[in-house]
Amino acid sequence: MARIAVQREAFDLAAETRALTAGRVDVGGVASFIGICRADDGLLAMTLEHYPGMTERAIAAIAAEAERRWPLSGCTVIHRYGRLLPGEPIVLVLTASRHRNAALEACAFLIDWLKTRAPFWKSEEFADGTTRWVEARAEDDAATARWGS
Amino acid sequence: MARIAVQREAFDLAAETRALTAGRVDVGGVASFIGICRADDGLLAMTLEHYPGMTERAIAAIAAEAERRWPLSGCTVIHRYGRLLPGEPIVLVLTASRHRNAALEACAFLIDWLKTRAPFWKSEEFADGTTRWVEARAEDDAATARWGS
Amino acid sequence: MRVLYFAWVRQKVGLAEEEVSPPPEVRDVASLMRWLAARSPGHAEAFANPAQIRAAVNQEFAGHAAAVAPGDEVAFFPPVTGG
């Protein structure tokens, strides 16, 4: 059963990692990915909007799919929303397994699917005062497609 | 230039992650993998022996290969040696990049190559008093081979 | 029926959500979009190009042919950009 959180606050990587492994001696590897806000093209800030209720369900479904595909001993997904500055973390994916490949592959799978299957939208603010909605990218669809459906 | 450490002590995941991203606004993702000692088959402890001097060179060469293959903004490999108990972390690989795929793939590459190209040997102690050297596994060679040479 | 809007769909409509009672012939997502488009200039602009709009019915992603019924929660938004 994955731990899912959708929150404004930052997350604690070390604490989340400990929670996946504390008291266990059957975990051989923990993989993680942190997505971070970049300051491309004079970006000042990014605001993430989401669909409360559906977001948690969608992420739980994605995590359940990862747990169906790989023998995970634990899985954590924390996705932030609200206004974030360059350098701030946006999303954390953590996977634990007996075997390194299961943890690494499930981690890559989760972040690819979150990109295209979790109901978040990003609005970017730039130094020149303009704002724009981030458009979905064909390469993210391709990254999702490589895992099959 | 990667940060390489070969040490007896545990490592600090959060501090190492911060070191890769502090003051930067061009990092879009940080991937990590932590290998952990499992208590399989009644294992009581594992002792890692290594080749001081060569170990650091070999890991630096592996990290340089990762930096040649992927556009990384940072890379950290910390490998422990000495006697470790079940549940204790053995190795940390951290990769940072503008793009998530570069970070995730380089992280998987590094741990695969460390398995077969870093001069470490593991001796296992079991509850029945026996000890044995861990043998190299054909599947680790296959995992290394998938990256080409 | 509760209708929710997100991202630029929300901005163009000018509302985050509204309660609507479409007529019985509105039975799927596509016909609901056409019916909503007539409610205001903002709605019309939001739904001007239905191919750009994604939907969810009762918090599950749904195609434009998916059925909708009184009591459903239906959401409209651009393609998602999570992660």
Place this chain on the structure above:
Amino acid sequence: MRVLYFAWVRQKVGLAEEEVSPPPEVRDVASLMRWLAARSPGHAEAFANPAQIRAAVNQEFAGHAAAVAPGDEVAFFPPVTGG
């Protein structure tokens, strides 16, 4: 020439390292293993199956055909199991 042993090679030889002065005809890793095998029963046991042994010359992995020379640091060990 400095010779280092690791893991079960070290245990069988009974030494972690030793200084040796092989004769001039010992020019590669394979002939060095044969020459070392004659030094003691422990050495003989360690090198009984050369196919199980990996080597490094001056801290770089080296095949059994790699050259060795006076002044080199040569290490012998089982296949590595890092990570």
